[in-house]
Amino acid sequence: MQSADHVIADRLAEASATSVQSTMDPEVRTATKPEFGHFQSNLPLRLGRALGVAPARAAADILAVLDVSDICLPPEIAGPGFLNFRLSPQYLADYLTRIADDPRLGVPQALTPERIVLDYSGPNVAKVMHVAHLRSTVIGDALSRLLEFAGHQVIRQNHIGDWGTPFGMLIEQLRDEHATTTDLAALSALYRRARARFDTEPEFADRARSRVVALQRGDERTRADWRRLVETSLDGFDDMYRHLGVALTKADAVGESAYNDDLPVLAAELDRLGLLTESAGAGCVFPPGFRGRDGRPLPVIIRKSDGGFGYSATDLAAIRHRVDTLHADRLIYVVGAPQALHFDQVFAVARQAGWLPAEVRAEHVTFGTVLDETGKPIKSRTGEAVPLQSLLQTAESAAADLLAQRSTGDVAELAAMIGVGAVKYADLSAGRARDYVFAVDRLVALDGNTGPYLQYAHARLCSLLRRAGEAAAESPATSAAALDDPAEVRLAFVLTRFPAAVTATLETLEPHRLCGYLYELATAISTFYERCPVLADTVPDTVRNQRLALCTSAERTLKRGLDFLAIPAPGTM
């Protein structure tokens, strides 16, 4: 089913070809103001300039042959060469009938389903997840749900930092303290104590270094300690994923250590391909086109001068695994903007080496930083990255305060849904590439572009539909005659735009586009709710049925959207 704006664009193109022999793109856009209708085109304006005629003349010529009467009211010529289109009540009513039994709500299936490896979250062992992992986790999770709904096969990969030099000091500290690895928070504290000693006690630092060597050599007891650290951390990440309502499970965790055996093989192959260069004792690849500030070629370090392999080598091995073993058609990495150069370089080396064939797309989906209210990257009082847990707690207690003023029932559970939803929505609705300010009062507010505002619009519809009971379940066919209040028309029109919003989000991998749409939908719902009585005795049956059908579709669409974002949608608030 073609969307209305595409039908209008096609007809306009045809009409302008026959009337004024133009092949210009009609550029049909959603109108920026209600008085401009639903869609607008400035084709007459551009034609006027190109052909040297008055835009009004060009508009009249096109309208003389244009026929959109099956979907629109008669188009209007407006301003200096614009055409305004308003969808007809009949079209809108038919649309509502059509989606009433469409589980996809008009969203098309992908024409060519792909196997997509989606790399997101990526926390580090023995460190509680902090705010940068929030963004990767919630953006990645939303994208995974959207891509799956579109019909793609998504393979989630949680590239956990579970290897490297910190494990030497962690294990030594663990042993010195005779500590048991109870939970992730305790491990984070252990990590801090270990780091402090590593920086001040040479004897401890030496032991830590030899412990790394033992770990790499595969010493049994050392490995066992390491495994305990990893397991405890994975449990902690799992708790966080459950708390956030994120789809990741332990089965998706493929730590950096999983690639250890492949690293020497990979280095040897780069060498054989003639790509590996010795530079200051390290084994490097210099992919073409990368230069440092000083203008010198910028290396990708494969083997460090101490013989160990690092982050880049591991990511190269991961690419080989994802392409050769997982048979990915497309690789997506949801990682913060500071790693942009890393991914550019790693992709370039993988292409040079022939590990990333031209037909496999590799994309770094970047995101900006979370700032505090003074505009600086958000930090805890001690200057460390803020643990995600404490952000969620702040939001949940703000939500509990909000609820205390109004509602009854299980406040704690509802506060958790609102708090988590608020944090996730604030993150997802901020343009991906931009930094955003974490202002707890604003993001749990019940008005404005917030999670709770969307949840509230949804809950109100749910309670209305509950009250309507049976009548809603039957949801009789809509009659166009009844769709006439501007708020009804507006809501119906916004519902027709859902597929376009989902498609745009998938094309750009930018969840804020879907958020922007859902905010528009929630606003249309609120206006409708305030202006158009549904269940009142004074409302004639035909009107009530029409409005119930609208409410049902609006509730389903908003719920579908919140599900994509994995934001809870409570039935009462």
Ligand code: ARG
């Ligand atoms: N552990 C990394 C970090 O905390 C993120 C991993 C991202 N994924 C990857 N394949 N490099 O920065």
